[in-house]
Amino acid sequence: MNSKYEKIVEKVNSGKLSRKELENLLKNATKKDDADDVIEACKAMLSQMPKLRSGGGKRVSAEISEKRDGYNIMASAYDAESNLLRPELIEVAEFHANNNLIKDITVRKTQITLYYKGRHFTSGVKTKKGLFWVSVLDETKITDSTVENWKKIGGVVGGIYFSTRYVTVEVDELNKLNAAFDCVVFT
Secondary structure, three states: OOHHHHHHHHHHHOOOOOHHHHHHHHHHHOOOOOOHHHHHHHHHHHHHOOOOOOOOOOOHHHOEEEEEOOEEEEHHHEOOOOOEOOOHHHHHHHHHHOOOOEEEEEEOOOOEEEEEOOEEEEEEEEOOOOEEEEEEEOHHHEOHHHHHHHHHHOEEEEEEEOOEEEEEEEEOOOOHHHHHHHOOOEO
16 A cells, blocks of 8 residues: 555545545545545445435335225335335225315325315324314315314314424314314315
Protein backbone atom coordinates (compact mmCIF):
# COMPACT_ATOMS: atom_id res chain seq x y z
CA MET A 1 0.00 0.00 0.00
CA ASN A 2 1.24 3.44 -0.83
CA SER A 3 2.03 5.13 2.51
CA LYS A 4 0.92 8.42 1.01
CA TYR A 5 -2.71 7.20 0.99
CA GLU A 6 -2.64 4.93 4.05
CA LYS A 7 -4.51 7.38 6.32
CA ILE A 8 -7.14 8.00 3.63
CA VAL A 9 -7.74 4.26 3.23
CA GLU A 10 -8.06 3.92 7.02
CA LYS A 11 -10.62 6.73 7.04
CA VAL A 12 -12.56 5.08 4.21
CA ASN A 13 -12.53 1.71 5.98
CA SER A 14 -13.69 3.28 9.25
CA GLY A 15 -17.23 3.46 7.88
CA LYS A 16 -17.63 7.07 8.99
CA LEU A 17 -17.82 8.60 5.52
CA SER A 18 -21.16 9.28 3.84
CA ARG A 19 -22.07 8.06 0.37
CA LYS A 20 -21.46 11.53 -1.05
CA GLU A 21 -18.04 11.77 0.62
CA LEU A 22 -17.05 8.34 -0.68
CA GLU A 23 -18.22 9.19 -4.20
CA ASN A 24 -16.23 12.45 -4.18
CA LEU A 25 -13.14 10.68 -2.85
CA LEU A 26 -13.49 7.97 -5.51
CA LYS A 27 -13.84 10.59 -8.23
CA ASN A 28 -10.71 12.39 -7.04
CA ALA A 29 -8.74 9.16 -6.56
CA THR A 30 -9.42 8.05 -10.14
CA LYS A 31 -7.58 11.15 -11.32
CA LYS A 32 -4.42 10.04 -9.47
CA ASP A 33 -2.17 7.38 -10.99
CA ASP A 34 -1.05 5.74 -7.75
CA ALA A 35 -4.32 5.75 -5.73
CA ASP A 36 -5.51 2.22 -6.53
CA ASP A 37 -5.82 1.33 -2.81
CA VAL A 38 -8.11 4.32 -2.22
CA ILE A 39 -10.22 3.42 -5.26
CA GLU A 40 -10.64 -0.18 -4.11
CA ALA A 41 -11.51 0.88 -0.55
CA CYS A 42 -14.09 3.41 -1.76
CA LYS A 43 -15.72 0.89 -4.12
CA ALA A 44 -15.84 -1.72 -1.35
CA MET A 45 -17.51 0.68 1.11
CA LEU A 46 -19.98 1.95 -1.51
CA SER A 47 -20.98 -1.62 -2.37
CA GLN A 48 -21.86 -2.24 1.31
CA MET A 49 -24.17 0.79 1.51
CA PRO A 50 -27.90 0.47 0.80
CA LYS A 51 -28.90 1.18 -2.78
CA LEU A 52 -30.31 4.61 -3.54
CA ARG A 53 -33.73 4.86 -5.13
CA SER A 54 -33.44 6.22 -8.62
CA GLY A 55 -37.03 7.42 -8.84
CA GLY A 56 -37.10 6.23 -12.42
CA GLY A 57 -39.20 3.15 -11.90
CA LYS A 58 -42.55 2.71 -10.26
CA ARG A 59 -42.64 1.51 -6.69
CA VAL A 60 -43.99 -2.00 -6.42
CA SER A 61 -46.19 -0.97 -3.49
CA ALA A 62 -47.95 1.54 -5.74
CA GLU A 63 -49.13 -1.17 -8.13
CA ILE A 64 -52.46 -2.94 -8.05
CA SER A 65 -51.80 -6.48 -6.90
CA GLU A 66 -55.28 -7.89 -7.24
CA LYS A 67 -58.61 -6.83 -8.74
CA ARG A 68 -61.71 -8.16 -7.07
CA ASP A 69 -65.41 -7.62 -7.63
CA GLY A 70 -65.83 -3.88 -7.07
CA TYR A 71 -62.46 -3.05 -5.49
CA ASN A 72 -58.70 -3.34 -5.89
CA ILE A 73 -55.96 -4.39 -3.50
CA MET A 74 -52.61 -2.64 -3.75
CA ALA A 75 -49.27 -4.45 -3.44
CA SER A 76 -48.55 -2.36 -0.34
CA ALA A 77 -51.46 -4.11 1.44
CA TYR A 78 -49.45 -7.36 1.53
CA ASP A 79 -46.44 -8.33 3.65
CA ALA A 80 -43.35 -10.17 2.38
CA GLU A 81 -45.14 -13.55 2.71
CA SER A 82 -48.10 -12.32 0.59
CA ASN A 83 -50.44 -12.08 3.59
CA LEU A 84 -52.74 -9.10 3.92
CA LEU A 85 -51.46 -6.69 6.54
CA ARG A 86 -55.01 -5.67 7.51
CA PRO A 87 -57.39 -8.47 6.38
CA GLU A 88 -60.26 -6.76 8.21
CA LEU A 89 -60.25 -4.08 5.49
CA ILE A 90 -61.59 -6.61 2.96
CA GLU A 91 -64.96 -6.75 4.73
CA VAL A 92 -65.19 -2.96 4.64
CA ALA A 93 -64.16 -2.82 0.95
CA GLU A 94 -66.76 -5.44 0.04
CA PHE A 95 -69.39 -3.46 1.95
CA HIS A 96 -68.51 -0.24 0.09
CA ALA A 97 -68.53 -2.09 -3.25
CA ASN A 98 -72.28 -2.68 -2.76
CA ASN A 99 -72.96 1.08 -2.68
CA ASN A 100 -73.61 2.28 -6.26
CA LEU A 101 -72.43 5.80 -5.44
CA ILE A 102 -68.98 4.68 -4.28
CA LYS A 103 -66.35 4.13 -6.96
CA ASP A 104 -62.62 3.38 -7.25
CA ILE A 105 -62.37 1.46 -3.99
CA THR A 106 -58.76 0.56 -3.20
CA VAL A 107 -57.44 -1.38 -0.22
CA ARG A 108 -54.09 0.08 0.80
CA LYS A 109 -51.62 -0.73 3.57
CA THR A 110 -53.67 0.65 6.49
CA GLN A 111 -56.88 2.01 5.01
CA ILE A 112 -59.21 2.16 2.04
CA THR A 113 -59.43 5.01 -0.44
CA LEU A 114 -62.63 5.58 -2.36
CA TYR A 115 -64.66 8.16 -4.24
CA TYR A 116 -68.19 9.03 -3.18
CA LYS A 117 -70.04 11.07 -5.81
CA GLY A 118 -66.65 11.87 -7.34
CA ARG A 119 -65.09 13.14 -4.10
CA HIS A 120 -62.12 11.51 -2.34
CA PHE A 121 -62.73 9.77 1.01
CA THR A 122 -60.87 7.25 3.13
CA SER A 123 -62.34 4.47 5.21
CA GLY A 124 -61.24 1.73 7.54
CA VAL A 125 -61.73 -0.17 10.76
CA LYS A 126 -60.30 0.09 14.26
CA THR A 127 -60.53 -3.55 15.26
CA LYS A 128 -59.51 -3.11 18.89
CA LYS A 129 -62.25 -0.56 19.45
CA GLY A 130 -64.77 -2.25 17.14
CA LEU A 131 -65.23 0.97 15.14
CA PHE A 132 -65.66 1.53 11.43
CA TRP A 133 -64.85 4.95 10.02
CA VAL A 134 -65.14 7.24 7.03
CA SER A 135 -63.05 10.38 6.63
CA VAL A 136 -62.83 13.30 4.26
CA LEU A 137 -59.67 15.33 3.85
CA ASP A 138 -60.30 19.08 3.68
CA GLU A 139 -63.43 19.43 5.72
CA THR A 140 -64.46 22.45 3.64
CA LYS A 141 -65.71 20.01 0.97
CA ILE A 142 -68.69 19.08 3.15
CA THR A 143 -71.28 21.25 4.90
CA ASP A 144 -71.61 21.82 8.62
CA SER A 145 -74.95 19.96 8.47
CA THR A 146 -73.05 16.85 7.36
CA VAL A 147 -70.91 16.98 10.49
CA GLU A 148 -73.97 17.62 12.70
CA ASN A 149 -75.74 14.60 11.18
CA TRP A 150 -72.62 12.47 11.62
CA LYS A 151 -72.67 13.32 15.34
CA LYS A 152 -76.12 11.69 15.54
CA ILE A 153 -74.79 8.47 13.96
CA GLY A 154 -71.46 8.12 15.77
CA GLY A 155 -68.42 9.94 17.06
CA VAL A 156 -66.90 12.75 15.04
CA VAL A 157 -63.15 13.32 15.17
CA GLY A 158 -61.21 16.05 13.42
CA GLY A 159 -57.61 17.04 13.09
CA ILE A 160 -54.84 18.08 10.76
CA TYR A 161 -53.16 15.77 8.24
CA PHE A 162 -50.04 17.58 7.07
CA SER A 163 -51.47 21.08 6.52
CA THR A 164 -55.02 20.07 5.63
CA ARG A 165 -57.87 19.61 8.09
CA TYR A 166 -59.88 16.40 8.06
CA VAL A 167 -63.08 15.19 9.67
CA THR A 168 -63.96 11.56 10.46
CA VAL A 169 -67.08 9.79 11.62
CA GLU A 170 -66.62 6.59 13.65
CA VAL A 171 -69.52 4.13 13.97
CA ASP A 172 -69.98 0.87 15.85
CA GLU A 173 -71.75 -1.04 13.04
CA LEU A 174 -70.61 -1.47 9.47
CA ASN A 175 -74.05 -0.73 7.99
CA LYS A 176 -73.97 2.74 9.61
CA LEU A 177 -71.31 3.74 7.09
CA ASN A 178 -74.01 3.93 4.40
CA ALA A 179 -76.02 6.20 6.69
CA ALA A 180 -72.92 8.37 7.11
CA PHE A 181 -72.59 8.67 3.33
CA ASP A 182 -76.31 9.43 3.01
CA CYS A 183 -75.77 12.45 5.31
CA VAL A 184 -73.02 13.95 3.15
CA VAL A 185 -73.82 17.26 1.52
CA PHE A 186 -71.05 18.90 -0.47
CA THR A 187 -70.37 22.62 -0.51
